[in-house]
Amino acid sequence: MLSVLSDTYFMDQAIKEAHKALQEDEVPVGAIVVCDQKIIARAYNQTEKLQDATAHAELLAITAAAAHLGSKFLWECTMFVTLEPCIMCAGALYWSRMGRLVYGASDDKKGFMNHGKVLLHPSTKLEYGVCHDACADLLSGFFAAKRM
Amino acid sequence: MLSVLSDTYFMDQAIKEAHKALQEDEVPVGAIVVCDQKIIARAYNQTEKLQDATAHAELLAITAAAAHLGSKFLWECTMFVTLEPCIMCAGALYWSRMGRLVYGASDDKKGFMNHGKVLLHPSTKLEYGVCHDACADLLSGFFAAKRM
Numbered sequence: 001m002l003s004v005l006s007d008t009y010f011m012d013q014a015i016k017e018a019h020k021a022l023q024e025d026e027v028p029v030g031a032i033v034v035c036d037q038k039i040i041a042r043a044y045n046q047t048e049k050l051q052d053a054t055a056h057a058e059l060l061a062i063t064a065a066a067a068h069l070g071s072k073f074l075w076e077c078t079m080f081v082t083l084e085p086c087i088m089c090a091g092a093l094y095w096s097r098m099g100r101l102v103y104g105a106s107d108d109k110k111g112f113m114n115h116g117k118v119l120l121h122p123s124t125k126l127e128y129g130v131c132h133d134a135c136a137d138l139l140s141g142f143f144a145a146k147r148m
Numbered sequence: 149m150l151s152v153l154s155d156t157y158f159m160d161q162a163i164k165e166a167h168k169a170l171q172e173d174e175v176p177v178g179a180i181v182v183c184d185q186k187i188i189a190r191a192y193n194q195t196e197k198l199q200d201a202t203a204h205a206e207l208l209a210i211t212a213a214a215a216h217l218g219s220k221f222l223w224e225c226t227m228f229v230t231l232e233p234c235i236m237c238a239g240a241l242y243w244s245r246m247g248r249l250v251y252g253a254s255d256d257k258k259g260f261m262n263h264g265k266v267l268l269h270p271s272t273k274l275e276y277g278v279c280h281d282a283c284a285d286l287l288s289g290f291f292a293a294k295r296m
Contacts, residue, residue: 052211053220053243059207063200072201087267088239095201095236115263119235 005037007080007102011131014080014104017044017057018138024049028138031057031081033065033074040077041065057081058089062096073097075123082135084111084128090119100125104135153185155228155250159279162228162252165192165205166286172197176286179205179229181213181222188225189213205229206237210244221245223271230283232259232276238267248273252283 010032017030021044033041043060047053058081066072078100085093085103090112093101101124112119117126158180165178169192181189191208195201206229214220226248233241233251238260241249249272260267265274 047220047243050214051218051220052214053222053245054207054210054240056243059202063202066198066200070199072195072199074201086239086243088236088243091234091236091239092202095195095204095234097201 007127007130010034010039010078010080011082011102011104011135013039013042014082015131015134015138017042018082018135021045021057022138022142028142029057029081029083031061031079033061033077033079035065035069035074035077040068054088056086056089058085059092062092062098066096075099078102080130082131083107083139084113086110087112087115087119093124094119094121097121098124100127102127102130104129104131105139106132106136155275155278158182158187158226158228159230159250159252159283161187161190162230163279163282163286165190166230166283169193169205170286170290176290177205177229177231179209179227181209181225181227183213183217183222183225188216202236204234204237206233207240210240210246214244223247226250228278230279231255231287232261234258235260235263235267238263241272242267242269245269246272248275250275250278252277252279253287254280254284 014030018028022028026045029045041061041064043057045057046055074096082104084107162178166176170176174193177193189209189212191205194203222244230252232255
């Protein structure tokens, strides 16, 4: 039985965001920001809809979380995101001083871990692989359908 | 005499944006995006005003340029920015496929060149050092005043 406070529960919420992206024919990546066990921001990739290369789920979620808190620093927050962030999003996580980052699927091509955890702020805790298969299947299904 | 089409002319326009940041007590960094010799986007750092760690001049300028063109890809564009972009902004430049990047002052601590040009898209041309002293003096003056 899931605890509502578990990483799995929160990653499921990020996966729901990714499904919204899928429904809009966007690359299915979703992110949420949690503070004091509450979800304060939800976002999904909208690069096609907005025609804005910066509209990754993580950036949108960071902006929304900062607006919610009235603070550009997110020390006490955790981001759950279905895919390993890219360099751009890792940089945004750095500047926001995100307290903790949890991602699901890895991104061997574009993920920030190709450059190492050093891209994150030293105070940002990192975990990955939470709901890995569900996160990865969403993406592989999306790209497989594109190739058909 | 300046040519209105020179890199120096356009960097002067980016410096004007940086001055707007300075007037608002923001770290003075300005950026413009040029397409077909026309300035299609102007922005300056607004991380304090917006309380959003992602509100760097470059990200705001990319979003504005994409909105102007109705395209997330900026192949035919040049960004002029007064300071070497950080990792986040280099990632945004990558995703936008910026045609050319010209920056003024270097950022030895946080600049993307610490990781090398590889962070930019292979098709992005790169130049730097244009109006270097004017760009650097703005920043050093800002931080010197903060320490007083």
